[in-house]
Amino acid sequence: MEYKNILTTCPYCGAGCNFYLQVLNGELVGVLPCKSHTVSQGKLCIKGWNASEFVTSKERLTRPLIKRHDDAEGNGSFVEASWDEALDTIAKKLKEYKEIDPDSIAVLSSAKCTNEENYLMMKFARAVLGTNNVDHCARLCHASTVVGLVQSFGSGAMTNSITELEDADCILVIGSNTAEQHPLIARYILRAKEKGAKLIVVDPRAITLTQFADYHLRQRPGTDVAVFNGFMNVILANGLEDKEFIKERTEGFEELKETVKNYTPEHVEKITGIPKDKLVAAATTYAKTEHASIVYSMGITQHTTGVDNVSSSANLAMLTGNVGKPSTGVNPLRGQNNVQGACDMGALPNVYSGYQSVTDEKMRAKFEDAWKTKLPQKLGLTVVEMMNEAAKGNVKAMYIMGENPMISDPDISHVREGLENLEFLAVQDIFLSETAQLADVVLPAASYAEKEGTFTSTERLVQMVRKAIEPPGESKADWEIICDLAKAMGSKEFEYKSPAEIMDEIASLTPSYAGIVYERLQRGGLQWPCPSKEHPGTPYLHKEKFARANGKGKFWGIEFKEPAELPDEEYPFILTTGRIIFHFHTGTMTRKTDLLNKEVPTGYVEINPKDAEKLALANGEFVSVQTRRGQIETKALITERVPEGVIFIPFHFAECAANVLTNPALDPVAKIPEYKVCAAKLQKSGGACPERYEILPLKQVQGCPERDSSLRSE
Amino acid sequence: MIRNVRDLAKKWLEGKEVDAIFGLKEQDGYIAPYLFADASELDNLTISTEYRLCYTCRPPKENILALMQRREPNTKIGIVARGCEERALIELAKRGQVDLDKVKIMGIACTPEEAKECKCERPYPSNLVIGVKSPRVEGVSGDENINALLNKSLSERLEFWRHELSKCIKCYGCRNVCPMCFCKDCKMEQEVFSKTGWLPPEIPMFHFIRFYHISERCIGCGQCEKACPVDIPLLTIFRLLRRDVKDLFDYEAGMDVEQEAPLLTTLDEMPIKEEVPSGV
Numbered sequence: 001m002e003y004k005n006i007l008t009t010c011p012y013c014g015a016g017c018n019f020y021l022q023v024l025n026g027e028l029v030g031v032l033p034c035k036s037h038t039v040s041q042g043k044l045c046i047k048g049w050n051a052s053e054f055v056t057s058k059e060r061l062t063r064p065l066i067k068r069h070d071d072a073e074g075n076g077s078f079v080e081a082s083w084d085e086a087l088d089t090i091a092k093k094l095k096e097y098k099e100i101d102p103d104s105i106a107v108l109s110s111a112k113c114t115n116e117e118n119y120l121m122m123k124f125a126r127a128v129l130g131t132n133n134v135d136h137c138a139r140l141c142h143a144s145t146v147v148g149l150v151q152s153f154g155s156g157a158m159t160n161s162i163t164e165l166e167d168a169d170c171i172l173v174i175g176s177n178t179a180e181q182h183p184l185i186a187r188y189i190l191r192a193k194e195k196g197a198k199l200i201v202v203d204p205r206a207i208t209l210t211q212f213a214d215y216h217l218r219q220r221p222g223t224d225v226a227v228f229n230g231f232m233n234v235i236l237a238n239g240l241e242d243k244e245f246i247k248e249r250t251e252g253f254e255e256l257k258e259t260v261k262n263y264t265p266e267h268v269e270k271i272t273g274i275p276k277d278k279l280v281a282a283a284t285t286y287a288k289t290e291h292a293s294i295v296y297s298m299g300i301t302q303h304t305t306g307v308d309n310v311s312s313s314a315n316l317a318m319l320t321g322n323v324g325k326p327s328t329g330v331n332p333l334r335g336q337n338n339v340q341g342a343c344d345m346g347a348l349p350n351v352y353s354g355y356q357s358v359t360d361e362k363m364r365a366k367f368e369d370a371w372k373t374k375l376p377q378k379l380g381l382t383v384v385e386m387m388n389e390a391a392k393g394n395v396k397a398m399y400i401m402g403e404n405p406m407i408s409d410p411d412i413s414h415v416r417e418g419l420e421n422l423e424f425l426a427v428q429d430i431f432l433s434e435t436a437q438l439a440d441v442v443l444p445a446a447s448y449a450e451k452e453g454t455f456t457s458t459e460r461l462v463q464m465v466r467k468a469i470e471p472p473g474e475s476k477a478d479w480e481i482i483c484d485l486a487k488a489m490g491s492k493e494f495e496y497k498s499p500a501e502i503m504d505e506i507a508s509l510t511p512s513y514a515g516i517v518y519e520r521l522q523r524g525g526l527q528w529p530c531p532s533k534e535h536p537g538t539p540y541l542h543k544e545k546f547a548r549a550n551g552k553g554k555f556w557g558i559e560f561k562e563p564a565e566l567p568d569e570e571y572p573f574i575l576t577t578g579r580i581i582f583h584f585h586t587g588t589m590t591r592k593t594d595l596l597n598k599e600v601p602t603g604y605v606e607i608n609p610k611d612a613e614k615l616a617l618a619n620g621e622f623v624s625v626q627t628r629r630g631q632i633e634t635k636a637l638i639t640e641r642v643p644e645g646v647i648f649i650p651f652h653f654a655e656c657a658a659n660v661l662t663n664p665a666l667d668p669v670a671k672i673p674e675y676k677v678c679a680a681k682l683q684k685s686g687g688a689c690p691e692r693y694e695i696l697p698l699k700q701v702q703g704c705p706e707r708d709s710s711l712r713s714e
Numbered sequence: 715m716i717r718n719v720r721d722l723a724k725k726w727l728e729g730k731e732v733d734a735i736f737g738l739k740e741q742d743g744y745i746a747p748y749l750f751a752d753a754s755e756l757d758n759l760t761i762s763t764e765y766r767l768c769y770t771c772r773p774p775k776e777n778i779l780a781l782m783q784r785r786e787p788n789t790k791i792g793i794v795a796r797g798c799e800e801r802a803l804i805e806l807a808k809r810g811q812v813d814l815d816k817v818k819i820m821g822i823a824c825t826p827e828e829a830k831e832c833k834c835e836r837p838y839p840s841n842l843v844i845g846v847k848s849p850r851v852e853g854v855s856g857d858e859n860i861n862a863l864l865n866k867s868l869s870e871r872l873e874f875w876r877h878e879l880s881k882c883i884k885c886y887g888c889r890n891v892c893p894m895c896f897c898k899d900c901k902m903e904q905e906v907f908s909k910t911g912w913l914p915p916e917i918p919m920f921h922f923i924r925f926y927h928i929s930e931r932c933i934g935c936g937q938c939e940k941a942c943p944v945d946i947p948l949l950t951i952f953r954l955l956r957r958d959v960k961d962l963f964d965y966e967a968g969m970d971v972e973q974e975a976p977l978l979t980t981l982d983e984m985p986i987k988e989e990v991p992s993g994v
Binding site: 001002003004005007020022024025029030031032033034035036042043044045046048049050052053179180183184186187190191194208211212522523524580581582594595598599600 | 744748749773789881887911941942943
């Protein structure tokens with residue numbers, strides 16, 4: 001009998017918790033938390049605790065599949081194929097398109113896959129296919145962080161470390177439902193609170209953390225720049241800025257000062273709806289405390305003003321000298337296990353690994369030298385642009401690794417149109433996702449539990465992923481699949497024996513990862529920048545100077561702009577979307593987990609009791625939600641979690657997918673779509689009614705609301 | 715002490731007294747449970763208060779030892795067990811989960827420092843094989859946190875628990891690490907007891923259903939409190955519950971396989987009110 005515990009990194013959010021996978025006679029039997037891990041400290045969230053279940057799901061792909069278009073119905077059904085047959089089919093097709101125009105091919109890499117796999121995928125796109133058309137879902141979550149923090153600080157990552165939050169004196173949480181989306185990070189916010197820190201939550205919704213907040217500022221969705229400018233106006237009006245820090249460490253202060261002087265608390269109240277006294281009190285609290293941290297997430301990034309929002313948060317931190325010290329900083333929480341790493345590895349259309357620009361001749365020469373081939377110069381397409389170009393017929397073939405744009409991208413009807421318009425689509429995944437179903441060839445991949453590699457967490461911590469069990473059937477690790485495919489296309493530069501060897505190549509080409517080697521990682525993670533084999537890693541950034549070329553942080557005077565689509569008479573509600581603690585993204589993994597399905601089996605729309613009353617809606621009643629993009633049917637959940645005029649839909653559920661409704665309008669620079677604000681209307685759908693009719697308003701206590709059981713128990 | 719443990723483990727393995735040793739293994743600075751089948755691996759056998767051996771595996775919702783015994787019923791397993799782990803094994807055997815005939819326990823004592831850290835009343839196994847017995851601590855009187863709580867008014871105490879439980883993010887970690895939580899149809903998951911799909915979970919029912927269910931099974935290992943991501947002082951309530959079970963029924967979980975558990979016995983035959991517990 002063999003029983004062992006294999007330490008690995010959680011495949012869900014970006015907190016980077018570690019746990020052991022329990023393996024009995026080669027079979028996965030459970031998860032054990034790791035007590036000596038810096039962040040998780042022997043604790044996990046509900047998804048982490050259940051992270052072994054989807055791995056052993058009977059729905060896992062075990063053999064390559066090829067779609068036959070010549071079957072009786074003529075609508076294409078999958079038949080199992082050998083690896084050789086599947087890879088030959090893909091290689092032949094991709095070669096055809098490459099010969100005509102490499103930029104007619106687009107590649108989606110994956111924030112769920114390892115650093116090594118993302119590195120190989122971007123190398124495959126650039127060196128083998130000859131296109132910079134490679135991107136991944138970071139575009140949809142933190143593209144604005146990468147752009148915004150780079151223009152302010154010179155580095156687009158979380159400035160400080162997760163556990164430092166515990167010692168902050170004030171934490172400003174804006175656009176992050178931390179307790180649900182990054183539960184183990186919320187742990188440190190709550191611990192700070194118990195030690196006496198002030199907690200400011202800026203969020204239109206009453207999220208779990210607001211129970212403990214000293215100030216809950218409920219802004220109208222999409223008005224974050226005005227909130228930040230309001231904070232800074234109050235700080236400057238009261239002389240609370242850090243004059244020395246501004247003088248020594250920054251530039252552009254006069255421009256900022258000029259811009260924010262118009263954002264008086266009265267003016268900001270008119271824009272955001274936040275009472276001016278509350279704004280003044282919160283801003284003063286933030287400015288007066290010694291160590292103040294800003295924590296943000298998709299609530300500020302997923303806007304057409306995403307970059308503006310991010311740079312505004314950087315402005316606020318610099319104005320008060322809250323950068324470059326422990327327990328301070330600007331802390332974007334990355335939503336996926338390896339979305340930080342996938343960006344670091346250059347699975348982006350404009351940079352190689354380590355954010356080295358493809359348009360910089362010196363950088364390009366370095367990679368051409370290493371990869372022994374000419375590389376394309378033209379910037380590639382981003383996620384949403386790929387779908388647009390596919391719909392127009394300019395992108396003809398796509399290769400997608402471990403992503404599910406059919407649920408995750410905005411305006412899904414348009415995504416379907418794009419993907420169906422492709423002449424060729426290949427997908428490698430662990431399940432036959434909604435996207436894989438549209439593919440011509442599907443390749444079965446190994447899950448995190450079945451392969452080796454590294455993930456980089458939100459705090460820039462590079463950690464080991466270790467193989468606990470064998471992959472099911474004929475499925476293979478993504479890095480092996482990419483190597484096999486590259487070889488099938490004739491490349492000689494994909495002869496890797498192990499992920500460790502790939503990491504050695506990454507380290508040799510990527511200054512921030514230069515000191516990272518598997519031997520060091522076996523005893524614990526390393527935080528980049530880690531420029532040499534002796535370097536201990538970097539817990540917090542910008543200590544003495546910023547990462548910008550001249551070493552200074554830059555203030556940007558940023559004016560408030562309205563979201564792309566505002567409510568009107570026809571579409572009177574603001575629709576905002578997000579995740580919930582019990583599910584993850586497109587549900588590919590969590591909806592195959594029994595306990596998580598028991599908690600929340602399907603989607604719903606949150607609506608304020610006053611709005612529900614106007615529409616004569618009962619809790620649990622079916623409603624139709626419509627926007628200019630489309631319409632879904634779902635159940636109404638009547639709750640004061642959302643303010644009047646705002647509705648919220650979690651985006652995990654294919655049968656009532658929020659992204660049928662969302663607006664694909666993009667931030668002009670970061671090209672991130674505006675998932676967080678669009679105009680919607682809502683009406684009774686006349687569909688099946690719940691068993692219980694209840695006349696509203698429903699009495700609710702914040703934090704522990706009444707909830708109709710019919711919502712979840714069908 | 716670790717040398718004694720390794721020596722004895724080697725003796726048991728080489729003398730075929732057991733087929734494998736279930737203990738903690740250290741590798742690259744990380745410690746986790748491991749089944750040692752080969753004496754040559756025993757250099758990595760270690761002891762640590764951080765991990766217990768008998769976890770309930772999920773999704774099978776079965777104790778790891780029970781799973782091992784079901785897969786290979788004839789394998790005799792030696793277990794390096796602290797006091798709380800021995801109590802867990804006894805309680806699991808009492809409830810038909812594991813077969814103690816196929817287990818040989820190497821009982822080890824905790825140091826006074828370890829006992830203090832775990833707030834343990836009985837930091838040694840009944841069958842002590844290695845180490846020196848640290849003194850037994852009677853009741854909960856020595857616990858400052860508990861005394862401070864008991865000195866508060868009822869409404870203050872309610873408010874204390876309401877605050878603590880409102881932090882809950884419903885990870886089920888307290889249940890998952892508990893060696894005594896192995897019910898296939900766990901009541902915490904059921905809508906009828908507490909509403910599903912919401913944070914925080916219904917106060918107080920979500921937690922109370924477990925407090926009640928575990929009250930007379932709790933062996934006081936404190937793993938629930940250590941697994942809690944939001945630091946709810948679960949051991950505080952379980953120490954009080956263990957005290958009450960002791961006072962009311964003169965029962966302490968994990969002491970004797972033959973001794974029937976009060977909540978398993980009284981409800982069927984005789985209503986609780988007709989029981990006259992000693993000392994009341």
